[in-house]
Amino acid sequence: MTEMKHPILDKKKIIKATIISIIIGFVLLITAVLPAEFGMDPTGAGKLFGFSRLYIPEGREVITKVSGKMTLAGIPLIKMEKAGSGSEVARPS
Amino acid sequence: MNLKKIVSFAVILILCGIGTNVLAHGVDGDTQTFLTGNDGVAFGPFLYIGAKHMLTGYDHLLFLVGVIFFLYKPKEVLLNVSFFTIGHSVTLLFGVMSNIAINSYLIEAIISLSIVYKGFDNLGGFKRFFGTQPNTKAAVLIFGLFHGFGLASKLQEFKFDKEGLFTNLLGFNIGVEIGQFIALGLVLILITFWRSYPSFIKFSTFTNTLLMAAGFLLFGYQLTGYITS
Numbered sequence: 001m002t003e004m005k006h007p008i009l010d011k012k013k014i015i016k017a018t019i020i021s022i023i024i025g026f027v028l029l030i031t032a033v034l035p036a037e038f039g040m041d042p043t044g045a046g047k048l049f050g051f052s053r054l055y056i057p058e059g060r061e062v063i064t065k066v067s068g069k070m071t072l073a074g075i076p077l078i079k080m081e082k083a084g085s086g087s088e089v090a091r092p093s
Numbered sequence: 094m095n096l097k098k099i100v101s102f103a104v105i106l107i108l109c110g111i112g113t114n115v116l117a118h119g120v121d122g123d124t125q126t127f128l129t130g131n132d133g134v135a136f137g138p139f140l141y142i143g144a145k146h147m148l149t150g151y152d153h154l155l156f157l158v159g160v161i162f163f164l165y166k167p168k169e170v171l172l173n174v175s176f177f178t179i180g181h182s183v184t185l186l187f188g189v190m191s192n193i194a195i196n197s198y199l200i201e202a203i204i205s206l207s208i209v210y211k212g213f214d215n216l217g218g219f220k221r222f223f224g225t226q227p228n229t230k231a232a233v234l235i236f237g238l239f240h241g242f243g244l245a246s247k248l249q250e251f252k253f254d255k256e257g258l259f260t261n262l263l264g265f266n267i268g269v270e271i272g273q274f275i276a277l278g279l280v281l282i283l284i285t286f287w288r289s290y291p292s293f294i295k296f297s298t299f300t301n302t303l304l305m306a307a308g309f310l311l312f313g314y315q316l317t318g319y320i321t322s
Contacts, residue, residue, distance in 0.1 A: 002169050003164060003165075003169075004163045004164075004288070006163050006215075006217075006294060006297055007298070008217030008220050009216050009217055009221065009298060010221065011222065013216075013298070014213075014217065014218050014221055014222070017298060017301070017302040017305070018213065018218070018302075018305060020306075021209075021212070021302045021304075021306035021308075021309055022305075022309050024302075024303075024310075025305075025306045025307070025308070025310035025312070025313060026309065026310075028306075028310050029309075029310050029313040029314060029317075033313070033314050033317075037314065037317075038318075040317075082122075
């Protein structure tokens, strides 16, 4: 007995569990993961919940809030916290 | 220590984990920065990177959780984890040293299927449908091989100096084992505690269903990544 005693479900329950898990996985995939990671939003849920805002296109045009379009091709994303000199660099007094 | 305290502690730990994962994208940028500026042997840094990869590698962790879910004897836990370690170490070393091209989407898709497999197995799926229980330790070893290729592909994504590669790789591998040890310790503590309650068995079907769901979700994610790349 290498395992704890646990129920071995009957076939119908196992099939039901597998189908439920496929459904859960699929729903989460198309409502959250696809909008956030790939910019695909077949159900519109990405826009609704805001997951789509997480999508960063690579090398394509992005409309910024400020004005006009900005191409991201080859430009690395710089975060504010990472911009500027490190703490060891003397600052002007 | 009562249930509420332990559960709150676990929730806080998990939230911290999720928090660091969210930052992980930026931290990987830092890792690349270090690697770009690094020449030659850097055993310590690679040790750290390896441990971090394992601790933030939810695909590996989910598989391990599935594997030890119903294992209660320390010997069994050790044996299964050792087979997993041997499997992933072999392909990690081989994959990086031979520099073979590993499509990370494909390999991660297989890894996510390993999670589905284990959840299904925990439900008794193989016994019920196929009349036989596939050798768990062999399965852990074989899936370990795929996990190792996954680790190798993650390391290959970084551009780094090939001088001192083997030493650095050893450091990375040992780091992975350290990360695995820490993660496993945490999981074992939580799961041993949970097992003292009837809810463990009562919810075992639900939990393993969720495990399979996570596997399917990851599978869909990696497959989409592969198709769109």
